[in-house]
Amino acid sequence: MSQSRLTELTWREVRRAGERGIALLPIGSQEQHAGHLPMGTDTLLVEEVVDRALDLLDREAPGASEGTGAPVPEIVRLPALPFGHSPHHLFAAAVSLSAATLGAVLDDVLDSLVTSGYHRIMVVNGHGGNDEIMRLAVKRFALRARVTVAACSYWTLTAGGDDAGRPDVTPGHAGWFETSLMLAAHPGLVRTPVPARTPVEPPPLFDRPPHPGLTVERHGEWERVDGSTDDASGADADRGGRLLDDRARGLARAIRAFDAASR
Template sequence: MRDLTELTWHEVREAGTRAIALLPIGSQEQHAAHLPMGTDTLLAEAVLDRAAALLAEDPAGSELIRLPALPFGHSPHHLFAAAVSLSAATLGAVLDDVLDSLVTSGYRRIMVVNGHGGNDEIMRLAVKRFALRADVTVAACSYWTITAGDGGADDGRPEVTPGHAGWFETSLMLAAHPGLVRTPVAPRAPVEPPPLFDNPPYPGLTVERHGEWARVGGSTDDASGADAPSGRRLLGDRARGLALAIRAFDAATIRTEEKNEDH
């Protein structure tokens, strides 16, 4: 994997004829009292970089061009504490502009790798809309949804995955960036009634109740049991899953691109 930032424009153009451009996106928002604002961006980058390292072991693997991470996302629900938030319309427009720039620069295969829940729907809609009007194949995923499928990925705690500033993200940060985790992590006091955004009263419902994030202190679950060994397993599983996803995307699209070049 090569960084777009370090390439000349000739190298960018030349790579675009065959490479997959990878765009990590995240956020700057409160992550309770123990995690940094940039947690979502840092984790998206960590999973992507580890996936690329796995793919680099294959000499016939995908050629990848990594863009700088987009560090801002849609985070109005975290402004009760602190966030740098883009509106849904602005984030969609930014993604559209970045995708359009890549296509104009010669890229026809692009994957967006997201680290923030508030971006997910906006990112997927932006990808779908862009592919309707541009000659491009675009993929999108949030890193926590892509697993290697080898079982036990969430250490028996799928009900708090991915959560926010809880056990899952804190374990990942203890593995990827332990120096940024403020320890000891204090246990989260139980709150009554339980928040609805993370535990809706019926499966399939999306429920938001005003003021809930501030009421629960900015996290979805207790992070005090997080640990680095769990984080390494979780991070490894997501990296392997993302590597498999990139390889599958490459295999499914390279033939189309080769045919286009032949014509």
């Protein structure tokens, strides 16, 4: 695979790569992650998954994808967009874009890439509050520009292995899943020991709706649960490493599939 970082390319190299390559944009956030994880957790984790996925593709035999003989995609990795839609975390601390602003930023970035010669773009998200906005931005942009755009949130892509995680707390927020991943990827940034989460009554509704299919938001929930969705005290670095590898393999497969479908 030919893998490049946009920041390190000349404009002529950017143009050449755009003729056949895929521009890949990670997006994250800067927001509270309880008392034990840093503000940039979402950005750090999406970058980690993206970089591991690109390393996996790089290790493939030149010119072949999983032995199929299909070309391996050329990827140009953009710098991660570090800010997302995080008004629900402003009770503590966050740097948040409004939904309209984040949509406009994504639209401008996509438009810039198309103008610079790219016709295939993939957005990989690391923050739950960005997901709906990202998907709407991608859908709207493809209606008006001759481009093929894909979007995903990294935690939804698994390789189907035995260690896909705990669905009951995945992805959660500042809980077992994210803390395990951070212990594997950036252990020096995790404040330890990680305290046990104190249960609250009544339980929050944002991630446990009272009926399947409902989206429920209740005022003041995030502050009431002290900024996390579940108990992170049992987080495990080894498990986190396996979870990161699983998501990276899933993303690598998604990139290959997008490449094959959009040539």
